[in-house]
């Protein structure tokens with residue numbers, strides 16, 4: 001085992017326009033992590049099921065753009081700081097055999113980014129026996145086979161590497177990406193006489209989340225409380241619900257409840273207004289009259305709004321401790337919202 005090494009190249013450009021009212025910074029980096037050190041599964045014969053190994057090589061590329069502008073400089077002053085980042089990583093070597101590393105429902109394989117979501121693609125539910133007869137069914141003929149009302153998985157492969165009309169582990173595939181197309185952030189500052197307003201927002205676009213939380217909160221077992229999204233489940237041929245929510249079923253049959261599928265993948269894009277601060281500077285003369293240098297009153301709202309289609313508490317699920325399992329939501333805590341009213345006094 002050796003140290004992980006990183007080779008990195010950075011190129012940056014700073015430019016300003018319109019008498020410095022607009023400035024732009026562009027950064028580009030490429031890096032190569034060689035002898036990547038990761039905790040990987042190793043044969044139990046060693047007595048350890050996880051071990052730190054030099055497992056491969058990953059290439060990273062990134063672009064970061066930062067734009068600052070003075071939009072108005074009259075009685076009203078308005079400035080904007082905006083940044084957007086594009087990152088990509090790709091595994092180019094996994095030693096010694098190049099075998100994929102499976103970590104829960106993430107997979108790390110050559111030619112793909114680290115920790116892509118791995119499982120069965122879904123194609124709605126089987127509405128009736130005629131659809132079951134058409135297939136493809138899970139474990140046909142066995143007690144835990146797919147039945148009407150169960151999720152229909154997509155037949156992407158088979159034992160011989162081609163679709164075979166049935167669903168088994170060879171149909172598991174990359175079913176989503178935890179990596180956004182881009183991250184961004186923006187701060188706008190406005191001032192008018194003694195009034196100031198600052199609005200900060202940030203977000204990510206195009207990433208997906210594997211909601212392990214929904215494994216519990218959107219379960220089909222019918223004896224635990226579920227999210228309202230499960231209300232319209234399949235009940236019978238005549239009452240198929242919303243045609244997409246599987247039947248209630250406490251037995252581990254065709255919904256294969258112990259395994260993740262595309263049913264647990266959500267769009268993770270979000271835009272969060274992370275801070276709004278309104279302040280008022282009480283006139284210097286008044287402050288000096290009462291023996292102070294300055295008095296400023298302000299109110300700050302933290303995380304007041306979020307715009308997202310994500311059904312969980314917090315789409316920013318970047319706190320996984322395992323680098324091979326990015327983008328997995330294990331019921332991450334919601335960010336607190338707060339409203340603070342304050343007074344800054346300068347003596």
Ligand SMILES: [Ca+2]
Nearest residue numbers: 157158164166
């Ligand atoms: Ca198949």
